[in-house]
Amino acid sequence: MPELRKDPISERWVVISTERGKRPTDFKMPAVADESVDSGGAKCPFCSGNEGKTPPEIKAWRKPGTMPNTEGWDVRIVSNKFPALTSEGDVNRTGMGVFDMMSGIGAHEVIIETPNHEMNLPDMPDEHVEKVLWAYKQRIVDLSQDRRFRYTLIFKNYGKAAGASLAHPHSQLISTPITPRYVKLELSNSREYFLEKERCIFCDIIRQELGSGERVVYENEFFVAFTPFASRFPFEIWIMPRRHEYAYEIMPDEERLLLAQCLKEILSRLRKCLNDPPYNYVLHTSPNPLPRPGKPDYWGTIQYDFHWHMEIIPRLTKMAGFEWGSGLYINPTSPEQAAKFLRDVA
Amino acid sequence: MPELRKDPISERWVVISTERGKRPTDFKMPAVADESVDSGGAKCPFCSGNEGKTPPEIKAWRKPGTMPNTEGWDVRIVSNKFPALTSEGDVNRTGMGVFDMMSGIGAHEVIIETPNHEMNLPDMPDEHVEKVLWAYKQRIVDLSQDRRFRYTLIFKNYGKAAGASLAHPHSQLISTPITPRYVKLELSNSREYFLEKERCIFCDIIRQELGSGERVVYENEFFVAFTPFASRFPFEIWIMPRRHEYAYEIMPDEERLLLAQCLKEILSRLRKCLNDPPYNYVLHTSPNPLPRPGKPDYWGTIQYDFHWHMEIIPRLTKMAGFEWGSGLYINPTSPEQAAKFLRDVA
Numbered sequence A, B: 001m002p003e004l005r006k007d008p009i010s011e012r013w014v015v016i017s018t019e020r021g022k023r024p025t026d027f028k029m030p031a032v033a034d035e036s037v038d039s040g041g042a043k044c045p046f047c048s049g050n051e052g053k054t055p056p057e058i059k060a061w062r063k064p065g066t067m068p069n070t071e072g073w074d075v076r077i078v079s080n081k082f083p084a085l086t087s088e089g090d091v092n093r094t095g096m097g098v099f100d101m102m103s104g105i106g107a108h109e110v111i112i113e114t115p116n117h118e119m120n121l122p123d124m125p126d127e128h129v130e131k132v133l134w135a136y137k138q139r140i141v142d143l144s145q146d147r148r149f150r151y152t153l154i155f156k157n158y159g160k161a162a163g164a165s166l167a168h169p170h171s172q173l174i175s176t177p178i179t180p181r182y183v184k185l186e187l188s189n190s191r192e193y194f195l196e197k198e199r200c201i202f203c204d205i206i207r208q209e210l211g212s213g214e215r216v217v218y219e220n221e222f223f224v225a226f227t228p229f230a231s232r233f234p235f236e237i238w239i240m241p242r243r244h245e246y247a248y249e250i251m252p253d254e255e256r257l258l259l260a261q262c263l264k265e266i267l268s269r270l271r272k273c274l275n276d277p278p279y280n281y282v283l284h285t286s287p288n289p290l291p292r293p294g295k296p297d298y299w300g301t302i303q304y305d306f307h308w309h310m311e312i313i314p315r316l317t318k319m320a321g322f323e324w325g326s327g328l329y330i331n332p333t334s335p336e337q338a339a340k341f342l343r344d345v346a
Helices: A024-028 A126-144 A181-197 A201-212 A253-274 A335-344 B024-028 B126-144 B181-197 B201-212 B253-274 B335-344
Strands: A003-007 A012-016 A057-062 A073-079 A093-096 A099-103 A107-112 A151-158 A170-176 A216-219 A223-226 A237-241 A279-284 A295-299 A309-314 A329-331 B003-007 B012-016 B057-062 B073-079 B093-096 B099-103 B107-112 B151-158 B170-176 B216-219 B223-226 B237-241 B279-284 B295-299 B309-314 B329-331
Touching: A024 B253, A057 A126, A073 A126, A107 A126, A126 A151, A126 A170, A126 A253, A181 A201, A181 A279, A201 A216, A201 A223, A216 A253, A216 A335, A223 A253, A237 A253, A253 A309, A253 A335, A253 B024, B057 B126, B073 B126, B107 B126, B126 B151, B126 B170, B126 B253, B181 B201, B181 B279, B201 B216, B201 B223, B216 B253, B216 B335, B223 B253, B237 B253, B253 B309, B253 B335
Parallel strands: A012 B329, A329 B012
Antiparallel strands: A003 A012, A003 A099, A057 A073, A073 A107, A093 A099, A107 A170, A151 A170, A151 A279, A216 A223, A223 A237, A237 A309, A279 A309, B003 B012, B003 B099, B057 B073, B073 B107, B093 B099, B107 B170, B151 B170, B151 B279, B216 B223, B223 B237, B237 B309, B279 B309
């Protein structure tokens, strides 16, 4: 069974995925691309008609009258065939001397964004992108009911250099019994800011960004996309709701189409401006609400002072050498330059 | 001038290196390797005889009677020709609404480890590796006298995939007016642990690792190398002094040869076990001591409860997709497996 382990010095949690058990020789050669899978069709497990090649369907946006695990879907969610965490069992928390660990319980799912192997997010109609975003919400809400999980992280790896092992358009999610470290840090800092000022730090940033405009790439009625002031990476972009919304899943349905338009527009511009770069995006939302002690039917800790957002990171540089060991990033493109390029490409 | 900028949500500092000013087209093609430089000889700025191709020498381990910026050196330190930070000017700290920034003042130097283009650390005599380690100490001590700097980070990128742009064996250092985030986190957590228990957290970990032995790769009289319990990456290795030493630069001279042997042994085994993988290593030591308020000749804040160490990260996986956005790492090789492979290869 995989394990979650905590480094006591940095307080960093790590998933030790022993099932994958990679040996030294597994790293010696780059993974051989299976072209027949990468080109779609009969061998691609995510293509329409191959529903039997994936684990059973968890949820799907389907045409009326079609059956699960058959054709006729627009967006389809299945378990990851090689999950980093296992969904069976209890979360056992144990100590080993100075170390902490817990059993590697979690969910690891794949959101297949379209039956069409070639249709990436910028190519889809807005309404189809919206269905993908709808799927994200459904899974976050469903998985928050599992009392073992503290967080559901939605992310997308696009392109081999960004970690995608299959070319067919898909996103992933991982639910964990802990809140991932970067999100936790954002949660505690936005809490602290709110307690001091009774204002949301994200709302303050949005007001400042919209005021100066120099880092704004795109905006519509409900959303704004900008290159953050302290961008770690060239062309890093954040998308935020302009109104205060503490969690992705509370976003009203009527806003979702505008988020779809914003996300599609940003990904289209990245593709145009940077020649279809590999990228990752991550959704940072609030942790799962916990029940109140003694009142299991009432929600207790909800962090109303958080503000959900998406972080998009094009994978352009290999320079992350010492960054990995220090946490100090060197970014060779200023966010103001990057925003201007992304505005001009429109 | 480059800028240091702080993200108020994550409290992360970033160097925006505007001088490098990369445009979208700079990322479209992989950098073309200059084979004539990579193969050493007349064009390599770090090879013996080409001393004029680098910025002037800052320090060197030289044969008696030889002149700076000529042949006859064993280890040579020069400024980085394309520095991420600039050494000229004062540290101006300014606020811009919700954001903090300071001028990008700092040192960025290259430690040329040998005049010999082909001689990597595992190929050197122990005594030569020791000279490299001596150079690290000299620079940390010298740069700690510059009151603008809070920290000097020593690191090495080996191989293109780890960020090395020149093949000639070299390490680098960056001095900054802030302490890098990961080091800061380790400093505050080890301080907290000490205040609670009056024991060093690193010493406790070393005791536990030596007791179980399952993650120990190598040990000698003064040093131990092990795969950390919560390894982020396959075959990640930490080297620590067995005795409590709060800073690298206070290491007694007689220990340095044993550190050289330990580092060389570990790098040799990584090369053998993993087929000469790209890697990074980073030296985590204490921040520069600050003078006492009102008593500029006395050292004030020294963090005696820290314990310096080296972190070695082979760059084997591309899977760092969502890790970059979450801070949660998935490691497909357990540290116990990795340690066993590295013991068996000896």
